[in-house]
Amino acid sequence: MKLTEFRAYKRLSISVVAAEGCELVLADGRRVLDLYGGHCVNTLGAGDEELGLTIQRQWKRLSFATNLLDHAPRRDFQNAFAANLPAGEWQYFCTNSGAEANENALKLALAATGRSKVVYFKGAFHGRTAAAAAVSDTKLAAFPSTPFTAVKLPWGDELAARAAIDATVGAVILEPIQSLAGVVEPPTGFLESVRRACDHAGALLIFDEVQTGNGRLGVPWASQHFGVIPDLFTTAKGAAAGLPIGLTVLKSELATRVPESLLGSTFGGGPVVLAAAAETARRIAAPGFLERVRATSAALKRASMHGPVTGVRGAGLLLGLELEQGHVAATVRDRLLERGVLVGTSDDPRILRLSPSLTLEPHEASRLEEALDSLTVPA
Ligand SMILES: Cc1ncc(COP(=O)(O)O)c(C=O)c1O
Known part of the structure; x- marks a missing residue:
């Protein structure tokens, strides 16, 4: 062998x-x-030290539980995570990686709007699974075809964004600061302009905060740094400070527009990872x-x-x-x-x-x- x-x-x-x-x-x-x-x-x-103890204590008390069961770490996570959120009512869905978080954000946005077109930007990276790869500007074609119509626009071009974001577009996905592209910030006013175009067209705005979130920019979320609030945002990487996690966060009103059974995950939102994510959120807020x-x-x-x-x-x-x-x-x-x-x-x-x-x-x-x-x- x-x-x-x-x-x-x-x-x-x-x-x-x-x-x-x-x-x-x-x-x-x-x-x-x-x-x-x-x-x-x-x-x-x-x-x-504290994160290690949190993980160890949770592992001993309840190492894993099916998502069909209620447990305290889930409620504790919700309270800790909510403290850092932008104003408003939000729901979340938990998976294991950034790509999954984006996959589910796109799924939710297209289901909520009943549309099949997604706008993304030159230089973007959102992950390696089918939907995430369809909106990533990578050199290699990841799959033979995309699961929806994906339209790539130049990053930072307000005119192009205003022209392309129309009533056929279900979602616009972007990294508030493009990381892999070389830490490329949006020009002043660009995110506001995309927000307005989405509101006008009835398209949903998704911020990929896999890198920019969890305190990285000196505030909990990039949406707070830029003062532009998306309809959905995703995070992963630093959210549980070393354990695998993916989070898709959506405005609560969107949840009423999609079937409850649309999403699911075996490991996502298990007690140990949520205990780690709660501890991380509390430390960011400290x-x-x-x-x-x-x-x-x-x-x-x-x-x-x-x-x-x-x-x-x-x-x-x-x-x-x-x-x-x-x-x-x-x-x-x-x-x-x-x-x-x-x-x-x-x-x-x-x-x-x-x-x-x-x-x-x-x-x-x-x-x-x-x-x-x-x-x-x-x-
Ligand atoms: C902005 C952004 N989105 C999504 C992903 C995908 O995350 P994961 O590797 O956890 O699937 C990455 C990974 O580097 C990323 O940087």
């Missing part, structure tokens, strides 16, 4: 054996500052938590303007570092790693991405500054 892994990932040259807070401990004993944060997953840093995210963001922005970096974009702890002409992000990433700092790349070869744990302290930014400076020191 032989088993090898499907080559889905281009692995980095290092091997990790442990992680503490915002540091990775490598097999060779080196400690690396992790400014990638498990791709927006490590909301509370690695090995958070005094000082988001203030620190904003302070660390300011420190990282200052620290980033060194070495080959010519500009910084993004908000909170989702930042894109623009590199000087002639530098390639993957090469700079590898050289920073040699100097003890892990950062991410993106689909834009001139952009490095930072998405660290939200517990990173402002003073830790100096390690990035030193590593960037050392890249341009003459040999």
Whole structure:
């Protein structure tokens, strides 16, 4: 017998054996500052004591239960999660990943409107399942056909959006800040304009907050950062700070327009993951938590303007570092790693991405500054 892994990932040259807070401990004993944060997953840093105890206690008390049964962790999650929501009445549905969360948001929006067209944007990434892939701007065609009509528009083009969003469109899906595309923010007024076009056409607006949510921008949700409220939003990654979760959140009034039996999941919304998500939501709401995210963001922005970096974009702890002409992000990433700092790349070869744990302290930014400076020191 032989088993090898499907080559889905281009692995980095290092091997990790442990992680503490915002540091990775490598097999060779080196400690690396992790400014990638498990791709927006490590909301509370690695090995958070309280989260570990919460998970352990819940596992011992009730490790799993079918979704047919009532249990306390579900009610506890609802109270904790509700505290961070934009004003209004919301419902949620729980799955296991960002792609599933988006799949279900699209399903709900098309069922509620009775329409079969979805608008998405150039540069978008919403996941790898059939519906999510249909609205993702990836190089590889994921499936031979899409499950609905998908119309791609240029990101940030108000005129194009106003022209395309008409009464045939059931849903418009977007990342409030496009992450994989290279941390591309919407131009001022763009989200408001899309919101108005959706209201006018009777189309539903979906925000994919898989990366921008759960406190990442220094407020709980990007909708609060931009002051534009969608009809549905999705999240995953950091929502349970390391356990797999997908959340589709919809305005309560929408729920009356779709059959109750439309959605379902075996693992989604189990007691252990909901206990972790409740603890995460409570920590995001705790005094000082988001203030620190904003302070660390300011420190990282200052620290980033060194070495080959010519500009910084993004908000909170989702930042894109623009590199000087002639530098390639993957090469700079590898050289920073040699100097003890892990950062991410993106689909834009001139952009490095930072998405660290939200517990990173402002003073830790100096390690990035030193590593960037050392890249341009003459040999
Ligand atoms: C914005 C966005 N949406 C959706 C997804 C898909 O999430 P998952 O990998 O959990 O399916 C991702 C993953 O990177 C993402 O960045």
